[in-house]
Amino acid sequence: MQAARLHEYTDDMSEALRIDDVDRPELERSDQVLVEVEGAGWCQTDNHIIEGMWADYAPQDLPMTLGHENAGIVAETGEEVTLVEEGDPVICHPVQTCGICRPCRLGEDMYCENSAFNGLTTDGGFAEFLQTNERAVIPLPDGIDPTEIAPHADAGITAYHAAKKAVDELNPGDACVVIGIGGLGHIGLQCLEAMSAADILAVDVKDEALELAEDLGARHTVNSAEEDLADAVADLTDDEGAQQVLDFVGADETTGAAPDIVAAGGDHHIIGYGGHIHEPCQALVDGEFSFKGTLVGQYAELQELVALVDRGDVELRTERYDLADINAVAERLEHNEIEGRAVVTPP
Numbered sequence: 001m002q003a004a005r006l007h008e009y010t011d012d013m014s015e016a017l018r019i020d021d022v023d024r025p026e027l028e029r030s031d032q033v034l035v036e037v038e039g040a041g042w043c044q045t046d047n048h049i050i051e052g053m054w055a056d057y058a059p060q061d062l063p064m065t066l067g068h069e070n071a072g073i074v075a076e077t078g079e080e081v082t083l084v085e086e087g088d089p090v091i092c093h094p095v096q097t098c099g100i101c102r103p104c105r106l107g108e109d110m111y112c113e114n115s116a117f118n119g120l121t122t123d124g125g126f127a128e129f130l131q132t133n134e135r136a137v138i139p140l141p142d143g144i145d146p147t148e149i150a151p152h153a154d155a156g157i158t159a160y161h162a163a164k165k166a167v168d169e170l171n172p173g174d175a176c177v178v179i180g181i182g183g184l185g186h187i188g189l190q191c192l193e194a195m196s197a198a199d200i201l202a203v204d205v206k207d208e209a210l211e212l213a214e215d216l217g218a219r220h221t222v223n224s225a226e227e228d229l230a231d232a233v234a235d236l237t238d239d240e241g242a243q244q245v246l247d248f249v250g251a252d253e254t255t256g257a258a259p260d261i262v263a264a265g266g267d268h269h270i271i272g273y274g275g276h277i278h279e280p281c282q283a284l285v286d287g288e289f290s291f292k293g294t295l296v297g298q299y300a301e302l303q304e305l306v307a308l309v310d311r312g313d314v315e316l317r318t319e320r321y322d323l324a325d326i327n328a329v330a331e332r333l334e335h336n337e338i339e340g341r342a343v344v345t346p347p
């Protein structure tokens with residue numbers, strides 16, 4: 001089968017991955033599931049993996065097939081699998097968990113002590129077939145196209161996970177700032193809209209992104225290339241700040257805004273990454289606000305997101321690409337030229 005594989009870390013996205021002819025994965029355990037991939041979302045994290053940014057954080061044995069946002073049709077199941085059968089459409093949580101360790105018992109799939117992460121620590125879905133396990137697959141309701149929903153396996157669940165944590169802290173009338181209305185941000189915004197009655201202020205440097213934010217329910221928008229973000233938040237909140245900030249950019253500039261835009265006791269959620277946090281400890285003490293990290297989300301949260309999609313509360317803007325054009329996708333995302341989310345469709 002064809003698979004887009006990373007052979008060497010590089011900053012040159014035009015030669016990021018190579019299309020190799022590899023063996024179709026064999027099921028080795030009775031709980032495994034083979035999925036024929038219908039769609040695999042391209043993610044900024046793929047660019048970061050290719051650059052080698054994850055090499056110190058996750059064991060990677062190159063060459064490796066990338067692709068962690070996968071959905072498709074079940075092609076084969078191990079003998080003990082009962083949740084799905086051949087022909088079922090599924091979305092794949094990116095992490096194959098063990099189910100036995102303490103984090104798994106607590107439902108904390110991302111902290112599993114014996115996990116494999118498709119496209120990060122083991123082969124992923126930029127290929128005709130993907131090997132995963134029963135604990136990772138979620139059957140799709142009728143009428144949901146696996147190709148369209150694929151990016152929710154990471155982009156969606158990550159945005160949902162952050163939005164759910166924020167919603168727990170948001171009361172009606174509170175302000176919530178969403179920075180970066182791109183692939184993840186436009187999903188996070190819709191999750192907030194569906195689950196809270198907070199006033200949402202969308203921030204981006206592109207006017208088209210802000211128009212999209214308005215279409216999706218943001219009550220206020222700020223183009224931070226033209227307007228001062230701290231002033232805009234102060235005006236909107238009578239100088240109190242926003243109770244919750246969802247930072248889908250994670251650059252030095254956006255994390256640096258935290259002391260000026262987060263309300264006392266609030267949270268600045270880091271979802272995008274690439275930059276650093278350099279705030280004085282005193283700023284956090286004075287404002288008693290927190291920076292919170294966001295790592296994908298739980299299996300149960302992906303089920304909840306599928307329910308929101310099924311209700312029509314969260315829609316995803318996607319562009320489709322052939323597997324053969326995968327490096328063009330890598331380059332286009334690098335240059336911020338993808339609208340919504342790119343989905344690779346293996347042959």
Ligand SMILES: [Zn+2]
Pocket residue numbers: 042043044045046068069154155
């Ligand atoms: Zn991703």
Ligand SMILES: [Zn+2]
Pocket residue numbers: 097098099100101102103104111112113114115
């Ligand atoms: Zn586990």
